[in-house]
Amino acid sequence: MIVTLKKEVLDPQGKVVSQTLKNMGYDNITNVRQGKHFDIELNETDKEKAKKAVEEICKKLLSNVVIEDYTINLK
Amino acid sequence: MIVTLKKEVLDPQGKVVSQTLKNMGYDNITNVRQGKHFDIELNETDKEKAKKAVEEICKKLLSNVVIEDYTINLK
Numbered sequence: 225m226i227v228t229l230k231k232e233v234l235d236p237q238g239k240v241v242s243q244t245l246k247n248m249g250y251d252n253i254t255n256v257r258q259g260k261h262f263d264i265e266l267n268e269t270d271k272e273k274a275k276k277a278v279e280e281i282c283k284k285l286l287s288n289v290v291i292e293d294y295t296i297n298l299k
Numbered sequence: 300m301i302v303t304l305k306k307e308v309l310d311p312q313g314k315v316v317s318q319t320l321k322n323m324g325y326d327n328i329t330n331v332r333q334g335k336h337f338d339i340e341l342n343e344t345d346k347e348k349a350k351k352a353v354e355e356i357c358k359k360l361l362s363n364v365v366i367e368d369y370t371i372n373l374k
Contacts, residue, residue, distance in 0.1 A: 226301075226336050227336075228336065228338065238337075238338075241337065241360070241361070244360065245356060245360065248359070248360070250352065250356065252341050252342040252343050252352075253339065253340070253341060253342075254340040254341065254342050255338075255339075255340040256337060256338065256339050256340070257337070257338040258335065258336065258337055258338075259335075259336040259337075259338065260333065260334075260335065260336060261301050261302075261303065261333065261334040261335060261336040262313075262316065262331060262332070262333055262334075263303065263313075263330075263331065263332040263333075263334065264328065264330075264331050265328070265329040265330040265331070266327050266328060266329065267327040267328075267329050268327050277325065277327070281320060281325065284323070285316070285319065285320065285323070286316070
């Protein structure tokens with residue numbers, strides 16, 4: 225599961241990384257955005273239920289839906 | 300690009316998330332690991348070159364190869 229700041233929200237961490245890379249000589253960097261990655265292991269055989277649980281977890285705990293987006297990848 | 304702590308390295312942030320989720324009633328959580336996600340936009344048409352550049356960036360700046368692993372997904 226990946227939580228990123230929405231596109232219209234300023235991402236100062238990403239800006240710093242982008243600027244640092246430019247200073248290091250990587251001139252072709254156009255943009256960097258930083259986010260959080262969570263690897264959640266669930267004891268659940270039903271994929272649909274697992275997805276629902278993770279979505280709930282995202283909304284309740286791991287992301288701030290006002291300024292952040294999240295993407296869930298089930299494995 | 301995703302940077303995660305190696306499996307044998309303790310992940311206190313993940314542990315806190317895991318414990319909090321259990322306290323919230325999600326009993327089927329078995330493990331949570333937290334990592335960093337970077338979305339890097341490069342002005343480069345050659346995919347191989349782009350991959351090499353991002354790999355170099357990972358090693359030099361964004362990850363600590365002693366305790367962290369990284370995964371690169373080109374789009």
